[in-house]
Amino acid sequence: MIRFGAANRVPTPHRAGDDPNGNGAGLPTGSRAGNHFGDGFRRPTTAEKTTMRTHDVDHELIRAATEVARTRCRGDNHTVAAAGRAPDGRIVTAVNAHHFTGGPCAELVLIGTAAAGGVHDLDTIVAVGDRDRGVIPPCGRCRQVLLDYFPAIEVIVGGGDRLRAVPITDLLPESYVWADHQLDPG
Numbered sequence: 387m388i389r390f391g392a393a394n395r396v397p398t399p400h401r402a403g404d405d406p407n408g409n410g411a412g413l414p415t416g417s418r419a420g421n422h423f424g425d426g427f428r429r430p431t432t433a434e435k436t437t438m439r440t441h442d443v444d445h446e447l448i449r450a451a452t453e454v455a456r457t458r459c460r461g462d463n464h465t466v467a468a469a470g471r472a473p474d475g476r477i478v479t480a481v482n483a484h485h486f487t488g489g490p491c492a493e494l495v496l497i498g499t500a501a502a503g504g505v506h507d508l509d510t511i512v513a514v515g516d517r518d519r520g521v522i523p524p525c526g527r528c529r530q531v532l533l534d535y536f537p538a539i540e541v542i543v544g545g546g547d548r549l550r551a552v553p554i555t556d557l558l559p560e561s562y563v564w565a566d567h568q569l570d571p572g
């Protein structure tokens with residue numbers, strides 16, 4: 387395991403609900419031991435270092451999505467849960483509504499659920515599959531929607547030692563911005 391000096395510290399400050407003690411409650415202690423130094427800052431793994439733009443992982447958010455996936459997903463209609471962190475620290479959760487006509491992914495249901503609760507911005511989002519499938523990356527449609535709704539949102543992706551939070555812009559490079567390509571009506 388490569389260890390990084392203070393100069394490589396991930397700069398994102400902790401928010402309420404982060405895991406400042408690095409205990410990763412609910413996760414195997416050993417899984418983070420190699421890149422956690424007890425000062426509240428998680429060092430990037432070698433894979434993460436490729437961009438150096440990854441931030442601390444919100445494990446409470448993952449646990450929230452995992453719990454909803456475990457207890458609320460059912461049959462073929464609801465197979466993925468998502469959890470989003472609002473700027474005020476609140477966590478919003480939702481499940482997908484699968485349908486052959488194009489039922490929305492959990493991330494998209496979550497946007498509506500958040501709005502219904504007065505949450506119109508999200509700092510971080512994660513999706514977790516039912517039946518212990520772990521973190522699932524957003525599909526292409528969700529990446530575009532998330533980018534348009536929350537340009538600064540971070541998405542938790544990967545698993546195991548590669549679990550990380552990345553800016554949505556990293557998941558959709560050279561992205562299409564609808565407003566940039568509308569004809570001038572005048």
Ligand SMILES: [Zn+2]
Pocket residue numbers: 491492493524525526527528529
């Ligand atoms: Zn999707």
